[in-house]
Each structure stands twice: as structure tokens, then as C-alpha cells.
Amino acid sequence: MATIVAEATGQAILHEEHEQSFLRKYIFSTDHKVIAIQFLIYTLFFLMIGGLLAMLMRYQIAWPARGELPLGGIFPESMVASGYILPEFYNALVTMHGSVMVFLAIMPMLVGVWANYLIPLQLGTHDMAFPRLNMLSFWAMVPAGILTLASFFVVGGAAGAGWTLYAPLSARPDLTGVGLGQIMWLAALVFIGLSSILGSVNYITTTINMRAPGMTWMRMPLTIWSLFITAILALLAMPVLSAAGIMLIFDQTIGTSFFLPEGGGQPLLWQHLFWFFGHPEVYILILPAMGFTSEILSVGSRKPVFGYKAMVLALVSIAFLGFIVWGHHMFQSGMNPMLGLTFTVSTLFIAVPSAIKTFNWMGTMWRGNLQLHSAMLFAIGFVAMFAIGGLSGVFMASTPVDIYIHDTYFIVAHIHYVLFGGSLFALFGAIYFWYPKMFGRMMDETMGKIHFWLTFILFNVVFFPMHGVGMVGMMRRIYDSTGYAHLQGIEDTNALISWAAFGLFASGFLFAFNFFWSLKKGRKAEANPWNATTLEWQTPSPPKHGNWEEIPVVYHGPHEYSHPDVEDKDWLAQNERPDVVSPAAGSH
């Protein structure tokens, strides 16, 4: 019964194509592929904004005494005065760099773009379960983006309490001079939460209920697994942030005191609620990247994913652990030390599934036939960088060591190894990898490789020394470190980091150029340029509205490369009929 409905809608979608106006087709589209591309452009824009904020910060950190900010004159006096970035503007930069990158760039790029694009294609359905909600999930992000950008230009400037929004600093305008800007960002967060929840409902429902025939749970590509688990995390974590954010807005505007001690409220409650959301959020930001990496590594190595089931189990256990470790962000917060004890142990155990994943990725490369194209390079880069990020996490998980390195640049290094070296590397890889499917053209390989090496080298020059700066004891979010006796002697390192950061930012424009240039001038892509097995590659590039004339039937696992029974090629598409190829190939 349900099938017939699905089929019918599929047909309806296919026929609708010819009658749609431009507005319905490209702006208020309910096609998951168009929505994904909208998300992609939106998030690339905010990636640039977030990067720009970081560049301003790096200038200030490296040359706090110089003034003379290049183009400082274009900023109003309330941000940059006499060529000096003002501390309040710096706080806004710190806060909004983190907020924009997490909520408006990386999270929607991982989930909004790729869950939208890949779930229906890789599962073999015509579209998402609820296409109109899907459209809404993009359009809810638009007011969020506008509020965020506009908040820089209101009296008092943008939010300046850090992306973690710790109350009471975030709740009391009289202590920061930031009033409206903070409220606008919180309102943006509520919109982001709405978008995220609507998206997640869609992803979960589609994955549970709309898989193509033969697409059993254990035949789902790891990308889908990771996006599915991510959606569950977002579904359960985002509402808590929304609730907390709304309480914080009330504290600011209508005189409640949920998080204000003078009215009986509790600052630590904010931290608990924030990190109850925040730690699953961290995994929302990395799990999809792990999925893309598994996929790209498998394709690029021409080998099945090593230990597919272990990978799935590791994903699930990371997600589960994600809900019981949030306290490790609060070891020095005045939380009950007994809680610290339990959170230490649970936190350290995240290293186990992370190790499983890393070794399995290496296992996937082992005895492979590595095709080192740009996407593959970024995927390998992900494994290398994620390993560093994961290992540096062990230092923080160990509570006694965390006493010293908490809130220092060691943490900054750690999160950037995971979020930039991890998530963003995987995202670049994913864009290089799926670009031909999205736009029907290949991105330029030479530019791609130059982009990879620039990014890889400069990234490490930027963030590896931060471990050292953190060991020296440089605190996070410090506007000017030169006044501290124990921070003498790190000026050169900071300048080096800043120069490399400028280079890293610039290399992003090479990517942007490649992206837009290839739209028009890139080599035309065939349906399956990478000889990949998953379903999306068995459609034309780009796929038509509605994806499939006829829903495919799945006969194989997701990553069947170099199967010994297939001789004329080294891959076996998921929907290839076994009787056409070989009777033995249907396993797993």
C-alpha cells in the first residue's frame, strides 16, 4: 500500500518537472538536490565569512601593539579605532567565528548539503519523505543568516560571550555592552534549531522507511549510516539547545533569572544544558565527515571498506557515548568533582571507537590500488588530521592534565584539528567527489591538488604550533597576550601562525575559483566518473528531477570493489543484477 503511494508521488514528481516556474524550480524548490545546492552556496558563503573573522583575529593576536589594521578605515569606530581592533570587537570576532563556523558553515554543510543530496540518491528513492518540510529547513536558515550578519551592525555589536554563550556574561547586557546583538544571535540559534530538527525528521524518516528494495540496513553506504546517526543526534540534542536558548533570551529581555545567581538561578545549569547539546553537536560535526571519508577511501582504494560492521558499530557507539560525556567540557567549571570522575572515564572511552575507525580506514587503504585524486587526497588528509585531533583529545580527557590545558590554545588546536582538519577536509573531499554528480562537470584536478597541498601544509603550520602555544599556557580568547610574563617568547610563533592562516584563507579562494570556474568550464562528467558502486552513480550526472524513472533494486553491499568474480572491471554497482554479472557476487 505504502509502496503504491511512494511510486505515485515519484511519478508525480517526474511529471511535474516540465510545468514548474523558475521560482518553484530553483528558489522554493522541494527537490532535495536543489535544496542541497542552495545549502551548499549558503554554507560556502558563511565559510568565507567565518574565515574572514578568523583573519581579523589572527591579525590582532600576532600584532597587538601595531594598530594599522589594513583597511581598518572601513570599520566603524565602535569596532576598529585608530587602526586597533577594539577588545569588544575582538570578543565579537571570537564568538561569531565559532558560531558561524559551527552553526552556519560546517553543520549545514555536512548535514544540510550532503544528507539532502545523498540520502534519497544513495537509498534509491525519488525524494525525501517530506519535501516541503525539507524546503522549510533551508528557508529557516535564511533568517538565521540574516540575523547573524545584521547583529554586527546594531548598537553594541555582535554577541561577544563566546560561542558557548556562558551565562551570566551572555545574559547581562550591562556587563558586556552587547544587548541586541546577543539576542539576535540567540534568535538565529532558534531558527537553526528549527531547521535542524525539520531536516533530521526528514532524514530519519526517509532512511527508516523509504529504502529501495534490497537496501537492507547492512547494505547502506557508510555515508548514509553516518548521516542517519547524525540526524538522530541532532534530533535529540538541538531541542535542548533551543529550550536553553529561549530561557537565555527570557533572561535578557523579560527579567527572568534562570541563569542569573542574583535571582536564584544557576550559571552551571546553562553549561549543562549547552554541553548536553554541545557534545552531541561535536559529533554531528564529525560523524558525517567520517562517513564521506569511508566512502571516498573505499572508492579511491578500489577496495571494500575494511570492517564495515565494525565501522557501523563504532558510529553507533560514538553517538551513544556522545550523550554521556558532555561534562568533560566542564571539568574546571565548579561542577561536582565526582561527576568529573565519571565523565573522565566515559570520555576516554570515546578513544576506542575512534581508534577502530582510524585503523579501519588504514585497513581500507592497505593493499589497495590508490587513486590519488583530489577527493582521495582530502580523505587521506582527513584520516591523518583526525588522528592528531583525536590523540590530542586524550590530554583533555585526562582530568588532571585538563586542569592545566583547559581554556588554553591546546584546546583551540584540538578543536581545529577535528573541525578543520577533520570535518572541513572531508567536506572538501566530498565536494570534489560529488561535484560531478551535482553539476555534471568535473572540478579541475590540477587546481584541486594544488588546493590540497596548500591547505594541508598551511593548516598544519597554523594549528600544530597552537599545541605548543597552549603548553606555554596561552589562554583562549585572549585579545593581547603580550602583557603576561609566562607568555613572553611566543610572539614569533603567533606571527608565524597568522601568516600561515592568511595563506590558508587565500587558498580557500583557489577552491572557490575552481568551484565556480568548473561550473561552466569543467570537463563534462559521465554518469559514473569514479567507477563507484553506490546508487547515486547509477543515475545520470546530474540526476533528473525525481532521480529514478524506476526505483532501483539493490543486490549488493555498498562498497564492492575489485571483487574477484568480476573480471572486466573492478567494481560492482549495488543494483547490478547478479545473474548478469556472476552468481557468487551477491554476498554481503
Add this chain to the structure above:
Amino acid sequence: MSEAGGHAASAADDHAHEHPKYMLIWLYLAILTILEVLVAFLAIPKWMIVVSLLIMAVWKALLVALYYMHLKFEPNRLRLVALAPLPAVAIMIIAIMMEYV
């Protein structure tokens, strides 16, 4: 595999005709509500009031979920979806409460 769809459809038809006793549940809920209000003002120790009120609240919530929301008649897989957030809720509240231990 086509049986699967058929099975789902027939399952839906089955309980369509055997209506759970909606009015009985309604009476049940109404009586529990009255009981709750009465218990709240009894002159017994506060903790006894709290415990009995919580039990009755959960009881009522279960009645609504099982009968009005049909969880009693749904496949186990859907029940699993409905139960999914409860561990997270429990972990959150227990851990935050540990600040007071």
C-alpha cells in the same frame, strides 16, 4: 516482500474495527485527575504526596501513549522510535541533579 505491505495494511484494518475502549480510558483519566488534586492537598508528608502524584502522572501519561496514541497496537519497531529519547532524558536529568549530591 509484497506481503510486507499487505501485512501492514491488514494490521491497520484489524484494530480499526476493534476500537480500544476510548471512553473507558477517558473515565480512567478523569478519575485519576480528580484523585491527583485530592492527594495534593492531603495532610500527609510531602514526599508521599510527590511520589504518589508522580506515579499517577506517569500512569496517566502511559494511558494516553498506549491507547490514544495507539502504541499498544503498533509494531515493536515503532515503539522503539517512541522510546528512543527517554534514555537521553534520564541521563540529562540525573547528571544535572548530581550537582546536589
Add this chain to the structure above:
Amino acid sequence: MAHAATAGRVPERGLDVYTQKVGMWVFLCSEVMFFAGLIGSYVVLRFGAADTWAEPGDVLNVPVTAFNTFLLICSSVTMVKAFAAAQEGDQRGIKLYLLLTTLLGATFLGVQVYEYIELVLHKSWQGSHGFTPAAGLYGATFFTMTGFHGFHVLLGVICLAWATIRAWRGHWGADNTHGIEVLGLYWHFVDLVWIILFTIVYLI
């Protein structure tokens, strides 16, 4: 679409439940977490400052709210009755029960608005005149939790009104019950949340 063409191409079984229902349950999971955030904060804040709470009945009007709770329970039963009527194709029943549910929901909201006005204008609490969200943690948590519940009821009433209009146009029937069932799930969830809120906010 002929049945023959779909044979052998049935999608994976999923939950054996139609998609809209799965979607609503998934959405309700996130709603559970939203209210858990609010209720959890309430529990923690109350533990931290127990003496700033009034005894039940001192500030809040329990009889009126108990009546309101009863209204919401009644609306739940009319909601399931509407679904049952739809399954049987009883057009008169669908219209009657959907209309009743809408009206009961609207009445609930009306009583809540009346309650708010009474509290803000006529109650005094800890020296200050008027029991408002700014009146300590008690007022803040009370208005936040009941307010968000009220907001959910409002959304439900709007959807119910729309469903009722559709009922008059003959939209629902034995072959078209999904919308009513899914809306019902939401409505019962709102009822369920109120059952918890009524107990912990008004009676404890």
C-alpha cells in the same frame, strides 16, 4: 501504476508503518527533548532554591486548572473518536468530533489566558504585586513551561481548525485517515505533556 509493475520492487519494509506516522513520531522525539530541557531546568532550579516556591494552591488556581486539564482530556477522547469515525467512514462523526476537539482546545487556551491575566494583575507574590515571569524562579519556570505548552496547543488548534474545515469539504474518510491520525498523535502528545506539567507545576 499497475500492481504488476511494482511487484518485486517493494521498498524495504521500514517500520511497516506509513511514512507520515513515522515522521510524526520522530518529530515527537525532538519535542520530548525540548520539554525535557524545560522540565529538567525546572527540577534543577527548584531543588536549588526550594524555598522560593509557593505551596500548591497558594498562588496558582488549582480548581480552574484541574477543570482545564479535564477539558484537554476530553479533547483527547474526541480526537480518537474522530479517528475512529474516519476509519468507519462516518462523515457526521468526523465533523462532530473534530469540531468538538477544536472547540475544547480553544476553550483550554481561553482558560489559560484568563488564568494568566488573573495571575499578572491580581495575585501578589513575595511582596511584589502581580505574579509575572520576572517574579523569581517560580514565576519564570511557570510561565515558560505553561507558555510553551500553550503555544503547542495553539498550533494544534490551528491545525485542528484546518482539519475541521476539510472535514466539511468531505476530505476525510475510510480511505483517508492518515492526516487525522497524525494530527491526533500530536494532539495526544500535547495532552500528555500537560498531564506531566499539571502534576509537577500545579500540584507538587
Add this chain to the structure above:
Amino acid sequence: MDWALPPNYSTFGVVIDQLFWIILVITGIAFLLVEGGIVWFCIKYRGREGARAHYTHGSNRLEIIWTVIPAIIIAILGAHSALVWDDIKGSSNRPADALEFLVVGKQFEWNITYPGVDETLGTADDFTVRNQFHFPVNEDITILLESEDVIHSFFIPELRVKQDAVPGMTIPVWFDATQTGNFEIACAELCGLGHYYMMASVTVHSAADFDAWQASQAPAAAQ
């Protein structure tokens, strides 16, 4: 470029640094293993025309090995960390007869209240000094940490001490300096636009010097 932990001056610092180096060695080995492996694989298995990858879905034995070994290392590390943590922070290990100071953070100052000659807080001879923290060496020191407005974090790198000061809470922090010296208190939690400037000087005196310093402050305190 001097990327090292600052010299340690406290008893807790010894175990903290030790744990830091233990973790550095463990993660260093893992780092070399992983990064070396990746580079080696990239070179050894780089794509060649006509080559074919080895077809395998994995090995349960290997999965078990690389689940169990990290788990064991982690369990040991976790147990060790938990014990050290309890030693440092566990409320049962709070020194009983420590010299107590009250430290109140506010935007953007540290106000330290000294117990005076009677070595007890809350008595008439208490006095408060802005942004100067003096205390004697080789003695258990407990500070009662409070905040007037927002969350600050009390951080003395050389003593390996860090604790957030949360408004509405009084959090005890204890430590024991092993050498005299001059350091700084830094604020490690973003507390507003003057966050970077919220520093105070720390002077660890010998016992005699501390008494002398305290006496020199007494006239000011008398007012």
C-alpha cells in the same frame, strides 16, 4: 620558540606534568604508527595501471585486536587519571588546616582578602588587596573562590591551578607551592572586554617574608 610547559612550582604540578608526559608518549607512539602507516600505504599502494586491489571485507581478529588494545590502555589511563583527579580535587582530600584566602573575581580585577595575623577569614583583621596575591611557600593554601558578576577562571600556570569562579558559588581550591617566586594570575574564561587584562601578581614568600608583608599591610587594613 619555546614550546614547553612552564616550570612547575607546586606539588600537584609534579603529577600533572608526569601524566602529561605519559600521555604524550602514548599518543606519540600512536601518532607515529598512524601517520607513518598512512604515508607508507600512500607510497606502497599508489595506483598503477592494471593493478588490482586486494579484495577483503576485513578481519574480525584485527578488529578485536584494535578494539581491545586501545581499550586496555584507555582503561589504565582512565583509572590513573581518576585517582590523580581525586587526589587533587576530591573534597575528601581538602587539607584540613590550610591557610585560607578569599579570592573574588570581578570585571576585571582579582580582589584577594587575607586572613590577617589570626589566620582566619571573617575576622576584624582581614584586609583586601587588589590584584596582588601573596602567600607563603610550602604550606597548604586554600582559596575560596567567588565571583561578583560573571564567570572568571583563576589560572596560575606555574602552579598548575585552574578553577572557574562562578557567581553564586564559593569554590574551594587548594594547592601547595614548593618554591618562592613571582607569577601571575590570569583569567582563563572569557569574561568581557577586559578579559585579557584581568591579571594579578602572585608572590610566593618564605614564611617569614609573608609575615613581614602581611604586617606591612596592617596599617592599611586598620583604616
Add this chain to the structure above:
Amino acid sequence: MRSHFWNRSAALLGVVAMAACGGGGGSSEGAADDAGEAAPAAAAVDPASVGTISGMANFGGMVPTMEAIDMSAEADCAAGYGADGPMAQNVLVSDGGLANVFVYLSEGVSGAPAASGAAALDQVNCRYTPHVLGVQSGQDIEISNSDNLLHNINATPTENRGFNISQPRAGITSTQRFQVAEVMVPVRCDVHGWMQAYIGVVDHPYFAVTGPDGSYSIANVPAGDYTMTAWHEEFGTMTASVTVTAGGTAAASFDYNGEMAGADVPMGDALVLEHGTNRIRVERTQ
């Protein structure tokens, strides 16, 4: 001008502000406003019909001793003071004259020229200069920093919109305005707890702050009967009647003594901005 533009844009709330950004529509509007106010006001001053008010704030009796300020943690600032070191400035008396009394015409003024020029508030050696400042509503206040270290300027008015800005280095300036009359607006630096200034905002230019010798003088006051109010941070307010004749000099003096300390001071030391309501609560310190 520039900060004016941004403030106005801000009022348009975000989206619109962004759109207006390139256009500069806000800025020209602002300019028109200023010109419109200035033109008729300038005509109102007729040199033939104005007089001067001058007088003293006298102080009799025991002068309270001021507390020493502990600036030891800010060596650069401490170096700017003599052997005694910096002292508090609450009550400054010299030869029987009380400095830092804000005097202004509180009643009887009708129509006044618009503000012209800018008032200056400097931060020198971790102190505000001047300690008490008078400005006209809408007048530019140029806040500057002469210390090469961080100060923040946290103004907490009740009627006006407050601000909390910082100046991390010497030479940085910022222009602020108060649009509504308010006596007094407390200004403090959170980095240096002892730093405190007061800004008196009135609707006309007929105000003055007594100098170190306790004297003041207000010129160009239109002839007429007025009530004068004097405000001091420790001794509260005091009023006097004064009649100004064309070309004449009217005298109005205010007498203070040590016993008055502890009077009902509207702006004491501890001013607490009540969160949420944005009301100032005066918290008397012992």
C-alpha cells in the same frame, strides 16, 4: 559623524541597516537634523540681554581625609603621582573651596541654543579628567585615553542609553552622546575599580563645574529668574534662586561642611544597574 551613522543604521535593525549601508542615506539624514536644530538656536542668543552667574562652592569645617588608592598593580599610572601616591577624589577642598560641584540652572530656562563643540573626557594616569563633566543633551562627548593601557568606559545612565566600550591603547578616541537630560550619569572603569566620573546632562548650556578653588562662572545667561541646583557626589543636591540681569553678574554660592556627608546623595559610590528592569539601584556603602 561616523559613529552617528552607525547608531542610526542600527536603529533600523539589521536587515535594513545592511541595505542602507552602501547608500549613506542615514548619514545625510543625521546631518540635516543637526543643522535644523542649530539654526534657530543660534539666533536665540542676543548679546544685549544676557548676564553672567558666578559664585563659589564653599566648604567649612573638617575636611574628610581621602582614601589612598592602591595603584601598585598599575605601575605606569602610579608613576604619575607624587610621593603620597594617588588619593580618592570624592571631596577635594582647597582654601575653603569645594571642587567638582556640578551647578546648573534647573528651573526657569526656556529655549536654549543647541549644543556646539564637543566636551572632552580623558583618562590620565588611571583617573578620569575631569572627574565631573557637564554636557548639553545631544552634545558630543569625546572620550580619549592618554594611558597606554586598557580602560573601559562603562556609562550607566537611567534615562539615556548606556554604553560600555573599551580603549586598549593611548590615542584611541570615541565619540558618544546622551540625548536626554540626566543628572548625573555615572561612568566607571571596570578594569580599575577606583576610576569613577560623573557626567551631568542638561538641556541647555547654562551649567558649570567648580574648579579646584571652588569657583564657577556661567556666561551668556538670558536675563530672568532661575533656580540653580548644585550637585556633589558626597553631599547631594542643594538649590538657590538667582536673578540674572542684562549685562550684570549675579552671584550664587553654596555652602558645604563636613557634617553634611551622608546626606541623601542621588549618586553615591555604589551604583548597581538592576538587571532586567535596567533601573539603577543605589547601594550605600558604609
